[in-house]
Amino acid sequence: MSMDDHVEIAAFTDEEAVWRLARALASSLTPSDVAEALAHEGGAAAGGSFANMAVLDSESGRVSVMHHSALATGMETYDLTAQVPACDAIRSGLPVLLASDTEVGDRYPHLLAEIQAAGLSARVSVPLRSADDTTIGAAGFGWPTPQDFDAAQLRRVDLIAQLTGLALERTIGHTDDRRNSELQRSRALDEAKQANARLRTLATLSSNLTGVGTQAEIYHRVSRAVVESLADWCTVVVPVGEELVRVAGAHRDPVLDGLAKRLVGAYPHHFSGPSPGVVVYRSAHQLAFDHLAQDIIADLDDSVASAAYGRTLQILGDGPGLITPIMTDDHVAAVLTMARGSGPKFTEDDAAFVRELARTVASFLDDARHVETQREIATALQDAALPKALPSLDGVKIAAGYRAATAGIQVGGDWYDAFELEPGRIALVVGDVAGHGVQAAAVMAQMRNTLRAHLFAPFGLSESLTRLSRLLATQEPDAFATIICIEIDSRSGELTWASAGHPAPIVVSGDGTSAHLGGDAAPPVGWMHTNASRQATEHQLMLKPGDRVLLFTDGLIERRGIDLGIGIAHLMIQSEQTRGLGPEEACETILRDVLAASHEDDVCLLIADFGASV
């Protein structure tokens, strides 16, 4: 036994039962002796009332459960595939934790009666491993009452399993040397299986990361993939300023997963600090740890926040850990931390696999970063082009809302504008440049300013649109845009509107009925100027006090597989339902409703209430 093991056992000096077990195991000569020792002392050592041992016969694939002779049940054997805790623990290499008989009933309904008859409620099965991490059996424990399984208790169970595993390996070696070659063969088989599983993990991850447009989502998916295949918990930190900030967290156990997620954004590590993550970030080298949480905690200061962080890590699981840099070009883009609550250390194969996984992730980060940069530029251009404030005047109250598409670079084409042409006369514009991204956003900004200038000139609605079309064709021959312009006289209520390929306005009257204004649409700007017959018609109507006008872009009415007419009808219903609300509130409500349905495109909505004082 190494020095480390002595230190660990010393931490339990107050636990007389653990010492008794250790002595009994030390004097065991056969696997039966080990089973006897565990059955006699293991229950008490674990703080429970029951313990037994299962041994895997790698030759036959049978698992023998050896009970305390006093129980008279003797020995039962199962096939390794059997749905019992011992076999599940051996197959998965992970502890099976059942905190109460309810959990026993959920997972092993066929065993519930037997376990209850034995006077047990909580049950645990832990894999037993030899010194080289081969699973050779399982230790089972039982408690008469439901258990919380806090970190200290799990560590104690783990320690007992370590001691038992070493004793079992030693006694198997005594009794059967021939088995060693069999063990080696089955180990080789296991390795081959593991290699296959790893390839599958990488393949699944690659397909899961394809087309993901944000780095945050990539890190989230990677942490999920890690806990589904390699480790019990996983976090990802990225450098922000002078700190490493956590951007993803996951745990294999759905209950603890919530706890891991709470680490996101919390407890950043300053570059000057000694945390293992910072060491890996600075050195760009992968590091492995026997007890990762302990090592992290050892470096923490004594603040309250650090104590909370340390407790969280212990609950997540303090076992072997691996910290790996994710490199893009020559930089560490992120640091991937993973750990097992217990179980084998990460092998060199594991470490190499995680490095490969990090390379896969890095290749996707490049793309996501490119998309994000484009998106940022487009959004900035758009923000700069949208009016900072809406005009306020007596008689017409205006509200506007804009939502960029949520994913990728599908941003930048929509805009709205509202300004006073002369006292008492207001112009409202909603437009949509075909295409997305930086180019569309740049064209949009240019068109918005030019149209403003034309309307101020004043060329009138139709002429302004035709002139804009001509300009667009010379400046951006491949671009086109749909635009709706309206003018409202705030005293008389006269409304003039003209559309270039854009959906006509919806008008909701004071009594709550709505109408979608009709009339032939002219073709879009960029095409309409090529023939005089294509000019936009100016339509007129008189608004009554209490009327509300809505201008919108196609993102509000267009859905895959749904007729545009139905999309418009839906928006009309929403307009009627929100008629009682003020314009800002109505705008927010309608946009929220649309966002809840789907959000592939930008959406833009402009509302004007006639006969409303500011």
Add this chain to the structure above:
Amino acid sequence: MRARHGARLWCVVVSGMVPPFSLATSRTADQTVLSVSGELDIATVDEFAAAAREQLATGPVLLDFHDLSFMDSSGLRALIGLLREGEQKGWSLTVGACLQRNIKRLLEMTGMLHELPLQEEGPTSECSRP
């Protein structure tokens, strides 16, 4: 997306409920018919435009949208682009008049329905769709 990542070789193509986008060409005595089915949107529009250009360079083309179920503004943009380019290069481009209701409504709303060189008679003259 660039194709240099070896990891992408594992990518799995997921087929869902979306009708697949496809292009098919057939020849009649006097023109090539390019049939477009499925959804014409940002993901498929480049493929459509490239195929149309390739055929238009060789002779008269009829675009058959009989089985086209969805078109967004990027599809419309491609169509307008083809019309513009065709005016300069003297292409002979017509569009089959049989259109699904959604496509027709989009073209009406954007003022483009009467701009298209629609061809009433054609290989898909029995327009069974609503």
